[in-house]
Amino acid sequence: MANPMRIRASAKDGVTEVRVLMSHVMETGQRKDASGALIPAHFITELTAKHNDKVVLSAQFGPSVSTNPYLAFKFKGGAKGDKVTVGWTDNKGESRADEVQIS
Amino acid sequence: MNIQRRDTLKAGGGLGMLGLLVAAGLIRPELAEAAWNKGAFDAKSLDAAMAAMGAGKPAESADVQIAAPDIAENGAVVPVGVVSNLPKTEQISIMIEKNPNMLAATFDIPEGTIADVQTRVKMGQTSDIYAVVKADGKFYMSKKEVKVTLGGCGG
Structure with missing residues (x-):
C-alpha cells in the first residue's frame, strides 16, 4: 500500500482551498535503470476529490506529472469540520483514498 | 508458526478493505476504468x-x-x-x-x-x-x- 497523502483543506470566505501531496513514484516508462533495461511505467491515472459526497474535482494524469504529485484547487462552499476525500488509482490498479476535515 | 495461514489471513483482510471502500463509494471501479x-x-x-x-x-x-x-x-x-x-x-x-x-x-x-x-x-x-x-x-x-x-x- 502506498504511503498516505498529505491533504490540507481550509475554508475562508465561503471558498475551500484544498492542497494535496500524493506519494507516488510516477515512473514514465521512458527511463532506464543502471543495466539499460527500461523501467516500466507506473503512474497515477485517475484522481477524484469529494466534499462530503459531492465530487468537486476529478482529474486524469499522464506520466508527465511530477513524482509525488502536488495538486491544489478551490471550490465554493465547505465549512469547518466537513469531510474532504481524495482518492487515486494508478496504471497498475493500485489505489489509495485519504480523508481530512476542513479546518 | 503456520506462515501460509498468516498470508491467507492478510490477503483476506486486504480484500475485505477494498470491498468496504467500494461499498462506501470511495472507489468506483467502473468509472475509474472508463474515464482515462x-x-x-x-x-x-x-x-x-x-x-x-x-x-x-x-x-x-x-x-x-x-x-x-x-x-x-x-x-x-x-x-x-x-x-x-x-x-x-x-x-x-x-x-x-x-x-x-x-x-x-x-x-x-x-x-x-x-x-x-x-x-x-x-x-x-x-x-x-x-x-x-x-x-x-x-x-x-x-x-x-x-x-x-x-x-x-x-x-
Whole structure:
C-alpha cells in the first residue's frame, strides 16, 4: 500500500482551498535503470476529490506529472469540520483514498 | 508458526478493505476504468492530442492564464497553475509540447469548483506549455514558454 497523502483543506470566505501531496513514484516508462533495461511505467491515472459526497474535482494524469504529485484547487462552499476525500488509482490498479476535515 | 495461514489471513483482510471502500463509494471501479482518455495521453503530437480530446483547433484566449516560471532550473518539478476566467469552464488540460507524452493532466471542473488548479509537471526540455480549457462546450487555449536548464526525463 502506498504511503498516505498529505491533504490540507481550509475554508475562508465561503471558498475551500484544498492542497494535496500524493506519494507516488510516477515512473514514465521512458527511463532506464543502471543495466539499460527500461523501467516500466507506473503512474497515477485517475484522481477524484469529494466534499462530503459531492465530487468537486476529478482529474486524469499522464506520466508527465511530477513524482509525488502536488495538486491544489478551490471550490465554493465547505465549512469547518466537513469531510474532504481524495482518492487515486494508478496504471497498475493500485489505489489509495485519504480523508481530512476542513479546518 | 503456520506462515501460509498468516498470508491467507492478510490477503483476506486486504480484500475485505477494498470491498468496504467500494461499498462506501470511495472507489468506483467502473468509472475509474472508463474515464482515462488513453488516446489523448498516448498522443505524440499536439494536433493528435487535441483531436483525441475532441478539441480540434482551439482559439487562443486571454481569459486562460498559465502561471509557470519563465525559467525552470529543475525540469523534474515545474509548478504550473491554470486559471480560467471563462464562464462555465468544464475542463482544464495541461500539455507540454516537447514531452514524449505531451498531455500531462486533465481536470474536470464540476459546477461550484473554481477554475483554478495548480500542479507540478516534468519537462524534458525547454518547451511551450499549453493550457486547453473547455468552457460552455467550446475549447480555448493559451500557451507559455518555459525554459528548462536541467531536463526532468534523464536517466
